[in-house]
Amino acid sequence: MLPFLSQSQIVQIGIVVPDMRKGLETWSAALGLGPWMGYHFTPDTVRDFSYRGHPADYSIDIALTSSGPQVELIEVHGEHSLYHEWTDVHGYGIQHLGIRVADMAPVREEMLAAGYELIQAGHGYGAAGDGEFAYFDTVADFGAIFELIQVPQQRREPDFVWPAN
Numbered sequence: 001m002l003p004f005l006s007q008s009q010i011v012q013i014g015i016v017v018p019d020m021r022k023g024l025e026t027w028s029a030a031l032g033l034g035p036w037m038g039y040h041f042t043p044d045t046v047r048d049f050s051y052r053g054h055p056a057d058y059s060i061d062i063a064l065t066s067s068g069p070q071v072e073l074i075e076v077h078g079e080h081s082l083y084h085e086w087t088d089v090h091g092y093g094i095q096h097l098g099i100r101v102a103d104m105a106p107v108r109e110e111m112l113a114a115g116y117e118l119i120q121a122g123h124g125y126g127a128a129g130d131g132e133f134a135y136f137d138t139v140a141d142f143g144a145i146f147e148l149i150q151v152p153q154q155r156r157e158p159d160f161v162w163p164a165n
Contacts, residue, residue, distance in 0.1 A: 002114055004107050005099070012070045012098025014147060016083050020061050020075040024162045033071055036063040038160035039125075047124030051081050056122070058083075063162060072098070082120040082135055082145070096135065096145040104132045104150040111136045111148070119145070126152020 017023030020038070028034045042059040043049045049056040058078030065071045074095070076083040086095045101107045104123075112118065116136040123132035131152030138146045 002110060004101065004110055008099045008101065010097050011068055011100045012072050012096075012147070012149065013094060014072045014074060014096035014098060014145075016074050016076070016087055016092050016095045018075070018092055020063060020073060023073045023075070024063055027071065027073065028163075031071075033065050034163065036065060036073070036162045037155075037158040038063040038162060039156075040159045041122070041125060045125060046122040047129070049122040051120045053118075056081070056120075061159075063160075070098070085119075086145070094144065096147045097142075098147045098149050101148050101150050104134065104148060107148055108134055111146075116146075123150075125156070127154040127156040128152065131155075 015023070015027070024034075024036055028036075039045075039062050040059065041049070041062060043056050051058070058076055058081040060077065060081075060083070061075045063073045074083060083095070108118070111134075116138055118134055119137050120135040121133060123130075125131045125133075130150075132150040134148045136146050136148070138144065
């Protein structure tokens with residue numbers, strides 16, 4: 001069905017939380033995770049930040065662990081996003097599996113050709129304006145959303161680190 005999957009690796013588990021600080025405390029205590037690198041993703045920091053084909057009118061704070069599979073905590077601000085859709089139906093918790101891809105374009109086309117809807121996307125979040133992500137509705141087949149991630153060559157400096165040094 002999806003040839004790229006046989007050559008791919010799940011590198012991230014995405015978890016939507018209602019409050020970042022509390023989420024950091026809870027997930028760190030429960031699983032011994034951390035330190036976390038945090039970033040603000042907004043229409044100003046991510047190019048072509050979109051939701052269902054329209055420019056995004058929300059922002060997210062994310063916190064990432066440095067070991068894999070990486071855990072990503074996501075707190076959303078604003079309205080009308082994939083995260084709102086998810087929490088309205090499923091509540092807070094695990095929302096997506098992140099899959100690293102070397103080249104987004106052919107894999108995006110493969111996903112679309114297989115009938116998976118592109119829900120949310122963006123690119124340019126890396127230090128050099130590279131890096132891309134795309135969320136596809138794979139819930140019916142896999143029980144979770146797949147986020148395809150083309151990792152930037154270098155991340156920009158984090159907006160926050162938790163716990164603070």
